[in-house]
Structures are given as structure tokens and as C-alpha cells.
Amino acid sequence: MGKKPVVVVNGKAREDALAYLAEHVEIRQWTEATKMPRETLKEWLREADGLWSVRPLDIDGDLVKDAPNLKVVAQPSVGYDNVKVDELTAAGIPFGNTPGVLNETVAELAFTLIASASRRIYENMNFVTDGQWPKQPTGCVVGKDLSRRTLGIIGMGGIGVSISRRARAFGMTVLYNNRHPRNDDNLYMTTYKSLDELLALSDVVCVMAPLTDETYHMCDAEFFKEMKSDALFVNVGRGKIVDTDALVDALNNGEIDYAALDVTDPEPFPADHPLLKTGKALIVPHIGSYTDRTRYEMCILTADNIIAGVNQKPLPACVNEEVNYKE
């Protein structure tokens, strides 16, 4: 039997998915508790056929330039803002991600944030844990309805559509903004709006777009001024889409009512950050896709991307399908 292709894993990854991958390739894994030094990774890649990317890792032409046998890079996430895809394409390396398998799970988390923040679940639970059961109706933190209110989704892709279906089931009107209007508004009962219109009309604004040069700090001081003053702002896309200082100012100045975030800038988010001192933010640590089943499916898709790539076959989920595979 010939030698198995070598795949580098630059950190911790699910053992069940690695066991599956190991049936097809030889795995060389960084098992130290510290982050793998970039120079060491480059050294290992000299001998490697594939890379399973464990974030945070900046992937670019420099990382792979001395890796003559490298045939594939894959990462268990749908977002790939840490990857210079054009530089991998130029190097003849396909890049695999994990679209689709996480849509419902991430939408569930987004909707959990929307519902929990609207009804101020976190603050109201504090009354109970503090032994301060409030005398209603004045003592508790009064929430806002979801039904008969309007949700504006920025980034109506796979996950955005899954959020919109949940919102419709809760009786919300759904508006969205993309760079290009979709052609299935009738199917999902959604309406395309310009960004300005969406911000002016929405009671809840949910960002579900990728981080790109165009979306970096899209949510800035002007953006928050355009929102309704009693609106909820939700971000499940990427932290850097938001200018966090502008968000803190908008909350403190009453330009918006509340924020609910799965993603922050920076990550990890410091416990003494001014945003937490506003008392108007619900924040969870980037758990959008973190259910056991979905993480398993994402990691198996990553393994399948790698198995295809090292065999120079089309990847099941390839970002740069146009790539010319290495000879």
C-alpha cells in the first residue's frame, strides 16, 4: 500500500471527525496548549498534502508558498474572512468551508438572542437569582413584542433565510438588505429594502452578512443614528462589521435601545469593556453553530473536503471552485 497523504491540523479539533479523517490520511496534529507558531506551521506544511485550519489562523499566499505538495486547505466554518482566497487560488489550492449544514442551528441562536433580548430575559432572571422577585407590573423589566413588529436582516443568505422563517412564524414582518435583491421574496414572504429604508423601518436589525472590505465597520455612528431609538441591534455575522465604540455611544445616548451579540470585536471580549457597563447588551461568546450535532456535521464536511482535496477531486464545499488544481 502507498504512503497516505499527510494532513496538518494546527490545533485542537473534534476527535471523532479526526478519527474518520485518519482512515484516509496520516494526521500530524499540533497538540500543545499554546497556539502553533506560524513559522512551525510553515515548516510542517513543507511536507504536507492538506491543512485542517484551526482558528484563529491567517491563511494567505505566504503561509503556503513553501508547501509544494499542499493540495487543499479546509476549515470547519462557513465564514472565511481569515483567508485570502485569491492567494490560495493563485497557488492552485482549493479552499473548503462548511455552508448549509449550520443554517438552522445558527438561525436558532440568532432567534434566541432576538427573543431573549426583546423580553429582557437576562435582567428579569437576575431578580429571581437575587431573591428580588418583582411586584408586577412596575417592578420587572418590561419587554417588547415580536409579533406585529419588523425584523430587518442585513445579509439574507442561507442563514438569513432560516432566521426569516422563524420570524414569520412569530408574526413579524421581515425586510432584508443584500447587495443584490433575491428572487424568492414571495416564497419567504420577505421584502427587499435599501439599507437606509431597512434601518428606518425595523424594530429589530439583525446582521448576518460576511465580513468583507465592504462590510467592515458597516455599523458605524451614522448607521445607529438611522435606526429607530427603541430598536434592538443584533449581530451574529462577524464582530468587525460593527464599530464597537459607536455601538457603545449609540446605547449610552439612547439612539438605539439594546444590543444582542454572538460575535464581538475583539474576541475574546474583555469583561471590563464599556459595552458591558451600558447595562443594555446581551452577549454570548460566538456560539452560533455550537451544538454537538452541527459541529459534528461541520467537522465531517471539513474532513470530506480534505479527503477530496488530497485526492485532487472536486471538494464537496469549495469556495474557489475556479481553482486550477496543482499537477
Ligand SMILES: NC(=O)C1=CN([C@@H]2O[C@H](COP(=O)(O)OP(=O)(O)OC[C@H]3O[C@@H](n4cnc5c(N)ncnc54)[C@H](OP(=O)(O)O)[C@@H]3O)[C@@H](O)[C@H]2O)C=CC1
Ligand atoms: N456567529 C456564528 O457562529 C456564525 C457566523 N456566521 C457568519 O455569517 C455569515 C453568513 O453566512 P451564510 O448565511 O452561510 O452566508 P451566505 O453566503 O449564504 O449569505 C451571506 C449573505 O450576505 C449578503 N451580503 C454580502 N455582502 C453584503 C453587503 N455588503 N451588504 C449586505 N449584504 C451582503 C449576500 O448577498 P449579496 O451577495 O447579494 O450581497 C448573502 O445573501 C458568514 O460569512 C459568517 O461570517 C456564519 C455561521 C456561524
Ligand SMILES: O=CC(=O)O
Ligand atoms: O462563525 C462561524 C462560521 O461558521 O463562520
